[in-house]
Amino acid sequence: MGGSQSQKKEPLEDKPWREFDWGEKEALQRSLENFSVRNPEVNVRILVAGQIGAGKSSFINSVNSAFQGKIVCEALADATAGTSRSFTQRFQTFRIRHKNGELPFVFGDIMGLEAPSLSGLQVDDVISTILGHVKENYIFKGKALTSGDESYNVKPSVSDQSFCVVYIIAADTVTLTDKLLFEKLKLIRQTISDQGIPQVIVMTKVDEACPLVNKDLKKLYTSTKIKKLVDFCSAEVGVPKTCIFPVKNYHDEINTNPDVDVLILKALDQIVDSAARRLQKGSYTLK
């Protein structure tokens, strides 16, 4: 699918549209491995949200793979192309580990959002999850979780709350995405922005979106196509371009690669930095 169109010559920018240090992997890794929270009991929770099949679970696995130097498949990702049902059905959290132990970062993985307003995962459920009200292993239903439900965590701790929301958007399909999906993301944004909860876009599948990048990942920041897709994402979701990180997730590799790692770690560095700043202000409640 999409093969014949992608045969066309893709333009490249004369100069990179974003400065990026491809040799920064070790430094980023070291700095993230030395990250500590003031209260060692607290974990920095980060929630991934986005369309079905965008690469949410794969991004979590890619973060763990980059730290461990081997491919990790803890968050089950779907290998079936083009499904309309989210593979991830329950709310699960995944601790990020490096070779010698645990890091204080925990990713929350949820079901994918669908465009029609009343099907699949509801915006209310995403917001409840961000606020820490959804207990681990809750299976998302067609209707939103309410305070009377046994899976509803009435008094979430700081570690149950998410201090950064990462919208995962697939580069290869973003321009074909139903506008209603962006409306859902905007609704989430409006609700959580008041609480100062930072939001970052991780744009996955850059290898599928641009043949030049597929051949050589280092062309990412000179690819006109990827630049345009970042502009498009920023305009549709309302997230500044500086908070959009194009990445390639590990999906069919058997070994890690420093270029894939550095993109993933750079995105994580920004996510953790903004989450840590929000965490300093303490927990939050809506209403």
Ligand SMILES: Nc1nc2c(ncn2[C@@H]2O[C@H](COP(=O)(O)OP(=O)(O)OP(=O)(O)O)[C@@H](O)[C@H]2O)c(=O)[nH]1
């Ligand atoms: N080529 C390529 N494939 C990717 C990338 N990221 C994810 N995939 C593939 O896309 C498919 C869906 O990935 P998942 O990680 O399961 O996506 P998800 O967002 O968790 O999906 P749901 O749980 O179903 O909502 C899988 O076949 C992945 O291998 C990427 O950066 N490049």
Ligand SMILES: [Mg+2]
């Ligand atoms: Mg998933």
